[in-house]
Amino acid sequence: MEGRNVIVAIALSLSVILFWEAFMTVPKKKVQNNATTQSNQVKEESDFKKDDSITPSINETKIPKSISRNDSIDSVQRIKINNEKIEGSISLKGGIIDDVSFKNHKQSLEKNDNVVFLNPKQTIDGYFVETGWTSVGNKIKVPNINSNWKVKGNNVLSPDKPIILEWNNQEGLTFRKKINLDKKYLFNIDQEVQNNTNQTIQLFPYAQITRNKKPDDLMGFYILHEGFIGVFDEELKEDDYDDVEDKKIVREADSGWLGITDKYWVTAIVPPKNENFKSTFLFKDTFKANYILNNPINLAPSTTKNNQVRLFVAAKEVNTIDGYAESQNIEKFDLVIDWGWFYFFTKPLFFIIDYLFKLTGNFGVAIILITAAIRIIFFPLASYSFRSMAKMKALQPEMIRLKELHKEDKVKLQQGIMSLYKKEKVNPASGCLPILIQIPFFFAIYKMLYISLEMRHQPFFGWIKDLSAQDPTSIFNLFGLIPWDPPGFLIIGIWPILMGLTMFLQQKLNPAPTDPIQAKIFMFFPLFLTIILAPFPSGLVVYWTVNNILTIAQQWVIMRKTKVKTV
Secondary structure, three states: OHHHHHHHHHHHHHHHHHHHHHHOOOOOOOOOOHHHHHHHHHHHOOOOOOOOOOOEOOOOOOOOOOOOHHHHHHOOOEEEEEOOOEEEEEEOEOOEEEEEEEEEEEOOOOOOOEEEEEEOOOOOOOEEEEEEEEOEOOOOOOOOOOOEOEEOOOOEEEOOEOEEEEEEOOOOEEEEEEEEEOOOOEEEEEEEEEEOOOOOEEEEEEEEEEEOOOOOOOOOOOOOOOEEEEEEOOEEEEEOHHHHHHOOEEEEEOOEEEEEEOOOEEEEEEOOOOOOEEEEEEEEOEEEEEEEEOOOEEEOOOEEEEEEEEEEEEEOOHHHHHHHHHHOOOOOHHHHOOOOOOHHHHHHHHHHHHHHHHHHOOHHHHHHHHHHHHHHHOHHHHHHHHHHHHHHHHOHHHHHHHHHHOOOOHHHHHHHHHHHHHHHOOOOOOOHHHHHHHHHHHHHHHHHHHHOHHHOOOOOOOOOOOOOOOOOOOHHHHHHOOOOOOOHHHOOOHHHHHHHHHHHHHHHHOOOOOOHHHHHHHHHHHHHHHHHHOOOOHHHHHHHHHHHHHHHHHHHHHHHHOOOOOO
């Protein structure tokens, strides 16, 4: 019993720590002087050349962020973007992709406005992608984010209808971009340079994602990574915004991809295949994720050379992302979706619940079915664990008697308890192993539901209109009977309360700790977790509640068979 209590206590303690970090902790402001920042950058880049005379770099231009999104879009000439999944425009000033919305994903249930993802550079929420060329010491005049490009031919970008942009540096170099868009989220950008000078020119291709600030709804919760991401020579790297604010992060690789990921959306750039590149994640007024090819492209007089970049501006739809990983042959691209430590459990669980969702037409019903299926699969293990707990509960009166008898002698108390275990043929640790085996699966389903874009804006029954949002009801206005909107921290809905009640009932079926203080703490946990979990997506709360109910039913039947008093 004590061993089981230790495991439960550890699990609950971890839950408290995670929930406290997620909801109660105010992020500390990082204060650094210039010397510290420079020291961090030098340390991170110590293995790379630092001399600008021999190393290319992206020519940075400071951007004022002072106007609205609509004003910014209207202030420059643009090329329209449109396909099955996205709409928006490309700015001819800079030739940058800075206006993308997702047509199949709405901002909220109340508004039919599309989710706006990329924004022009002059806005507070600026988020855009540029591609281009640079040179050693920035000595060659190349286009930048303020250069005005001209359109050659088609002026609307759609599937099978590419656009061509052109810019002349008036010094003998002509730059062109041919941009293709597929039916979903992939931009193929072919960059071309024509050398009309009488000298050999050396240029380095690059691509860069710029984000002016962190997302407003960034949670910073341990269960999900949001921020910088990349795969470099088959190794996944994830860096938080705070990591990049602290120091510039530089990596070299021969293959891979990089980008910035949100909970449901991602922007990623893929360098050309079989090309060595240097990737940099940095913060300097804005957040940037970029790469530069380490090997230059040499253009002899009267020659033309080109370079390809693949850009994804995507909603993290599992089938779509997996399809790109396979069709585009991008290593570990499916990891833009944060499947977590238990990848091999979490991802198959998604395909099961997605099948059940398509079968039933209700994501909440799919959650109930997959929860029941997991309980059935683990029925033998759970039965073994519950029988062990039932035997332990049957020994509770005798253990209390021994504690009263030997309350002044802990050695004799332990000897008495061990003799009791031996006499009744009970192993106090026998109920722990089945619980430990099941933990990865339950964490996996929790993770899968938390990250699932497919659950976003899916209704259940009654008042649950969005399983990815918290239960909107509150006990503090009697679930809508009182005409008062309580503040956010007082929104404790029906499903969280049901979850707390089922947790309390489940607790009553288990052997109580012999320590009275420990027993009081355990009695407090259902209330505590009800309050903490109330803001969580209602789909997760439905899962926990149904899982508790099925566990109670199974445990009650087993204890009835072993003739153990349950209350």
